[in-house]
Amino acid sequence: MLTLIKNATLYSPKPQGVKDVLLGGKQVLALTEPGALSLSGMKLDVIDAAGQCLVPGLVDPLVHISGGGGEGGFHTRTPEMQLTEATLAGVTTVVGALGTDAVSRSLEDLLAKAYALDNEGLSTYIYTGSYEYPVKTLTGDITRDLMLIGKVIGIGEIAIADHRGSQLSVAELARVASQARVGGMLSGKGGKVFVHVGDGSTGLALLHQVAKETDIPLGQFYPTHINRSAALLEQGVVFARAGGVIDITASENTPALPNDEIPAVAAVHYALESGVSVSQITLSSDGNASLPVFDEQGRLAGLEVGRVGSLARVFRELVAAGINLEDALAMTSTNAARTLGLEPKGVIAEGADADLVLLDRSFCPDSVWCRGKRMVAGGKAQVRGTFEPVGL
Incomplete structure (x- = not known):
């Protein structure tokens, strides 16, 4: 079955005007002016998208797909992600990670969960x-x-x-970065070192030390949680202006907001006003992570859970706050795909993966395609995870 999306206002992420988009298999087969395709006699699923925006699926560079957390004991281990937590939010690609707990959470389980979600339709x-x-x-x-x-x-x-990290030395982090860099080169992958940055006073200093004292370039590192505090955000601006890419967390830790944490939209505005290029900023949800708050003695004082849907929420908030649509898309889709070496993602082009989101007038996902398969229609899930309750 071929799918023809007609009369869509296309962003890739730059505006392309009104287009017809033909999907077949897992790819975009054609982009044309409205009515230019001759498809008479072919079996088609035709969708008239007049007045709606068609955009690339969101790319989330940090999701704890197999669950995370545990900083408050076994009962605080967070649940694994379900398929529709991503698809209903227009997220078509996720990158899974472990966090604090690599004992009761394993890489084998993480990989198995990635394969499970892939089988259900997600990238x-x-x-x-x-x-x-x-x-x-x-x-x-x-x-x-x-x-x-x-x-x-x-x-x-x-x-x-x-304080939950291993207190790395320059030599240790340089060795990790070197192995990732060589592995990426030999495999044709991004090979980035995705760095969790905590609230310690040293911030990003270690990354600059590695770049200064070794042959590892600063761009080998991809730091996240840059909006954790005003001080770290300022360091992130310096890092980005030096050529690095910074990642801002969309999930907000409510107990931390009155103190240090900067809401994602405010952090984006500050970075842009400080001279950071749109191309150097990404957003991630930190979905299904624990969002802990610690007291001055390092004891757990509060805990929330990250949500994949926060990426779509912040995308809408960026547009509402005056960020143009193409820049909001770049920061929630295209930039992460480029940074991680996932070039078939984050764009709409002939031959690219058919990961698409048709937005309603409120910029919420109306329809979502993952690798050409329609996962959401009319804002409702058409495909659910294997063990998801039907009523959700």
């Missing part, structure tokens, strides 16, 4: 490793994981400036 990738050093891997080596396991595209989220 999935994972990082090898976790917060800790020495790095736990699937094959015993970071480079081998990148080369031999298709879904492994980098390492993460290794922790710095955080």
Whole structure:
């Protein structure tokens, strides 16, 4: 079955005007002016998208797809992600990661969950490793994981400036980055080091030290949670203006907001006003992670759970706050795909993956296609995860 989306106002993420888009298999087969395709006699699923925006599916570079957390004991381990948590939010690609817990949460389980979601229709990738050093891997080596396991595209989220991290030295982090870099080169993957940045006073200093004292370029690192505090956001601006890409967390930790954490939209505005290019900013949901708050003694004082849907919420809030649609899309889709080496994602073009979102007039997902399969129609799930209740 071919799908023809007619009369859509297309963004890729730059505005392309009104187009007809033909999907077949898992790819975009054609982009044409309205009515230019001759498809008489062919079996088609035709959708008239007049007055609606057709955009690339959102790309989420950090989701704890197999669950995370546990900082408050076994009962605080967060649940794994379900398919429709992503698709109903217009998220068509996720990158799974481990966090603090790499004991009761394993890379094997993370990889299995990625395959499960892939089988259900989502595009999935994972990082090898976790917060800790020495790095736990699937094959015993970071480079081998990148080369031999298709879904492994980098390492993460290794922790710095955080009491839950392994307090890495310059030499240790440089070695990790070198292995990721070589693995990425040999496998044709991004090979980035996705870095969890905590609320420690050192912030991003270690990344700059590695770049200064070794041959590893600053752009090898991809730090996240940059809106954790005003001080870290300022460091993120410096990092981005030096050529790096920074990731801002969309899920908001409500107990932390009155103190240090900067809401995602405010953080984006500050970065842009400080001279950071749109192309150097991404957003991630930190979906299904625990969002803990610690007291001055490092004891857990509060806990919330990240939501994949926060990425779509922040996308809408960016547009409502005056960010133009193409820039909001770049920061929630295209930039992450480019940074991680997932180029068939984050764009709408002939030959690209058919990961598309048709937005309603409120910029909410009306229809969602993952690799050409319609997962959402009229804002309702057409495909559910294997164990998701039908009533959700």
